[in-house]
Amino acid sequence: MTEALIKRLGEEAGVGLPDVRVTGADPVLPSVFRIGTAAAACVGAVTAAAALYWTRQGGQVGAGHPQADPDAAMPEVSVDVRHAAAAFLSERYFRIDGEGMGLWAPLSGDYRTSDGWIKLHCNFDHHRDAVLRALRLPADAGRAGVSSACESRTSAEIEDAVTREGGCAAAMRSRAEWLDHPQAQEISRTPVVALSRLDVALRPGSAARNPLRRDPTGPGRVGRPLEGVRVLDLTRVIAGPVAGRILAAHGAEVLRVGAAHVPEVPGLVVETAFGKRSCHIDLRTEAETLRELVRRADVVVQGYRPGALADRGFGPEDLAGLRPGIVSVEISAYGSRGPWGRRRGFDSLVQMVCGIAHEGGDGTRPRPLPCQALDHATGYLAAFGAVAGLLRRADEGGSWQVELSLARTARWFDDLGRVDPERATSDGTGPGESGPSGIERGGQVLDGEPGPSVDDLMASMDSPFGTLTYVRPPGRIEGAEPYWATPPPRQGEHPAGWATTTG
Missing domain, CATH: 3.40.50.10540 (Crotonobetainyl-coa:carnitine coa-transferase; domain 1)
Incomplete structure (x- = not known):
């Protein structure tokens, strides 16, 4: 298969x-x-x-x-x-x-709604803030407050409200419901x-x-x-x-x-x-x-x-x-x-x-x-x-x-x-x-x-x-096993240019 x-x-x-x-x-x-x-x-x-x-x-x-x-x-x-x-x-x-x-992040996760479930994605601060605005909650609201706010609303209502605010949310749908979307x-x-x-x-x-393609390897070398x-x-x-x-x-x-x-x-x-x-x-x-x-x-x-x-x-x-x-x-x-x-x-x-x-x-x-x-x-x-x-x-x-x-x-x-x-x-x-x-x-x-x-x-x-x-x-x-030649760099460590000079 x-x-x-x-x-x-x-x-x-x-x-x-x-x-x-x-x-x-x-x-x-x-x-x-x-x-x-x-x-x-x-x-x-x-x-x-x-x-x-x-x-x-x-x-x-x-x-x-x-x-x-x-x-x-x-x-x-x-x-x-x-x-x-x-x-x-x-x-x-x-x-x-x-x-x-x-x-x-602490507020990311699944929450029960009045008719099902909603997933809220709050890993970035601006997405968390969008969720809190959509739920009409203060900036210091915790998980309990978010849970309470979700329980009184439908999944679709929350999904739409968070999306309008520029955030990320998803109502749980069945396979059949999604295929009809x-x-x-x-x-x-x-x-x-x-x-x-x-x-x-x-x-x-x-x-x-x-x-x-350029030729950085030259003759006789294993590229x-x-x-x-x-x-x-x-x-x-x-x-x-x-x-x-x-x-x-x-x-x-x-x-x-x-x-x-x-x-x-x-x-x-x-x-x-x-x-x-x-x-x-x-x-x-x-x-x-x-x-x-x-x-x-x-x-x-x-x-x-x-x-x-x-x-x-x-x-x-x-x-x-x-x-x-x-x-x-x-x-x-x-x-x-x-x-x-x-x-x-x-x-x-x-x-x-x-x-x-x-x-x-x-x-x-x-x-x-x-x-x-x-x-x-x-x-x-x-x-x-x-x-x-x-x-x-x-x-x-x-x-x-x-x-x-x-x-x-x-x-x-x-x-x-x-x-x-x-x-x-x-x-x-x-x-x-x-x-x-x-x-x-x-x-x-x-x-x-x-x-x-x-x-x-x-x-x-x-x-x-x-x-x-x-x-x-x-x-x-065979003959070219994948590997990483260098460790992860620090963010922004290098100049904005290509390392190779050809091409």
């Missing part, structure tokens, strides 16, 4: 992926959803695409070198289901000097990884340049699959950062662009930054600095709310005008079209609205997946889409746009079917909720079931933050 899923993802993106050897099978996590299968398919797709790109670029003789053989033998590509599933729990297993990290019907008409060509006229002053590929990472909170992180594991130069005034989840911004460099750019005053980076990039990955960057002159067509040959990757919660096309959202909220949490709790109370599976899956699929765009660019020229959403990934999960309930633990409190030693979620510490054994999948690295213990990147390419 997994091998067929990988092939299908390639076909939808217009890329003939090599065979992938898959070991292991579901269930590996406590859920009736096929999380292990989905994880292995997503990881397998990006790994196969990276192997194909590496081979086409000359593989071991150096990318773009005259000795490169486009008909060179394809290296073996493999993925282990247990390792892929563990990677979907990477933030749960991550340790800094032996200490885990809390991922949820106009937004669900809109996203069902798109591929899981929507790859399309950008045909735009060059702007005045924009010079078309050869989009072929990494994506070495020489420059990736701008304009993302935060799991999905987008995971995409940049796995591209870095295959050798891409990934520059993560943040801003000093934009809030981050402290632990996550470290855990997802392996192999990257980090700079700060304030788009309110330094837009030209970002334009200069785009002009020398190969891939731009962005996870802002649909339309937000386009409003500042950095939409896909703008990027293609600045850099002919660009691959623009856009990740959103609910897609860019339809009634919810510009709505803010996160993995936990999408699980709530699309029926996953409803099914996990048998409709009586929300029970999410045992990990942020929509985030991680979308992240690996975004990385696959980026490499697929590079492959299409090499074959056909042009600039390319890749669109993904957590809600479309959730629909893909649903289409995979279910694991036999007798073979899966379905109480929803597995390692994705609690991690190996418990994490805070919604103001509570959950002590869930043990997950798969991961000792053999872990590694450690010294960093500016201390000794980091982490899940090694999943997926294998």
